[in-house]
Amino acid sequence: MASAPSPEVLRAPLVVEFPFTRSLGPVQSAFLTGLRERTVLGVKTQDGRTLVPPVEYDPVTADEIRDLVEVAATGTVTTWAWNHEPRRGQPLDTPFAWVLVKLDGADTALLHALDAPGPDAVSSGMRVRIRWAEERAGAITDIACFEAYDEEGGGGEVRSHDGEFSEPVTGIVAPARLDYTYSPGGAQTRYINALSGQKIVGERCPSCHKVYVPPRGACPTCGVATTDAVEVGPRGTVTTYCIVNIKAKNLDIEVPYVYAHIALDGADLALHARIAGIPYDQVRMGLRVEPVWADDARFPDHYRPTGEPDADYDTYKEMV
Ligand SMILES: [Zn+2]
Numbered sequence: 001m002a003s004a005p006s007p008e009v010l011r012a013p014l015v016v017e018f019p020f021t022r023s024l025g026p027v028q029s030a031f032l033t034g035l036r037e038r039t040v041l042g043v044k045t046q047d048g049r050t051l052v053p054p055v056e057y058d059p060v061t062a063d064e065i066r067d068l069v070e071v072a073a074t075g076t077v078t079t080w081a082w083n084h085e086p087r088r089g090q091p092l093d094t095p096f097a098w099v100l101v102k103l104d105g106a107d108t109a110l111l112h113a114l115d116a117p118g119p120d121a122v123s124s125g126m127r128v129r130i131r132w133a134e135e136r137a138g139a140i141t142d143i144a145c146f147e148a149y150d151e152e153g154g155g156g157e158v159r160s161h162d163g164e165f166s167e168p169v170t171g172i173v174a175p176a177r178l179d180y181t182y183s184p185g186g187a188q189t190r191y192i193n194a195l196s197g198q199k200i201v202g203e204r205c206p207s208c209h210k211v212y213v214p215p216r217g218a219c220p221t222c223g224v225a226t227t228d229a230v231e232v233g234p235r236g237t238v239t240t241y242c243i244v245n246i247k248a249k250n251l252d253i254e255v256p257y258v259y260a261h262i263a264l265d266g267a268d269l270a271l272h273a274r275i276a277g278i279p280y281d282q283v284r285m286g287l288r289v290e291p292v293w294a295d296d297a298r299f300p301d302h303y304r305p306t307g308e309p310d311a312d313y314d315t316y317k318e319m320v
Pocket residue numbers: 205206207208209210219220221222223
């Protein structure tokens with residue numbers, strides 16, 4: 001059966017979000033704890049340069065570096081870019097400049113935000129100073145932003161610092177978040193639309209005749225578009241499986257449960273789904289299963305045994 005042209009390709013918002021926890025070595029710990037105490041620390045390299053923000057290893061020699069020095073809270077903008085539309089989580093919620101600031105005493109520049117009324121008020125070479133956050137916890141956001149400062153540089157003096165603070169910050173949790181508008185493309189749009197009619201539709205490669213479910217729009221082996229829609233299943237065979245013992249945060253499924261690869265009848269690629277309706281320790285390769293549709297009937301919630309005899313290994317061995 002030929003695939004009908006899809007009226008509209010699906011699109012939906014997709015957010016990938018997770019906290020990233022990292023421990024700090026002695027240098028980053030001193031740097032972030034210093035910010036909490038309104039002190040900016042850098043490191044001194046073997047060739048006498050001062051790096052702010054500090055790094056743990058010399059970028060020239062790769063040697064470990066631990067010589068901490070304190071630099072000023074004032075500096076000079078080396079380059080900048082205007083941010084017309086601040087996004088969620090950025091340092092300021094009004095338009096601002098991203099700036100690289102070489103703090104007095106440092107030889108490298110630090111990236112941060114500059115609070116300014118407009119791009120006309122920003123220039124390379126302008127003098128700026130740190131505006132400290134009122135509440136500081138040992139993070140780069142302890143520097144709320146930079147602001148214009150109309151005095152000349154203080155000569156770039158640096159002082160040695162032992163990096164010792166009471167209650168040092170030893171780790172940070174950095175939330176990572178990616179906002180997408182996701183489009184699954186024409187092939188998966190057709191697949192998803194068919195699912196809402198409780199049909200599972202793959203696509204056949206015109207060259208090797210394999211049927212891909214879910215379809216990706218092209219055959220990865222032959223490199224040609226898959227053009228023929230083919231209804232498969234709904235029954236299928238478990239080709240391999242695993243027992244899940246770790247409860248996922250946002251899933252209301254009791255552990256242990258079984259997640260399996262299922263070769264639907266007529267498909268040449270296994271898809272994966274949860275198996276239920278059978279004790280987890282009785283699931284096996286070759287088990288015949290069928291979909292149980294979700295309450296809104298738009299996708300299979302899980303698969304359950306059909307009661308048929310197990311499939312012969314030879315019938316699915318190519319898909320294990
Ligand atoms: Zn092919």
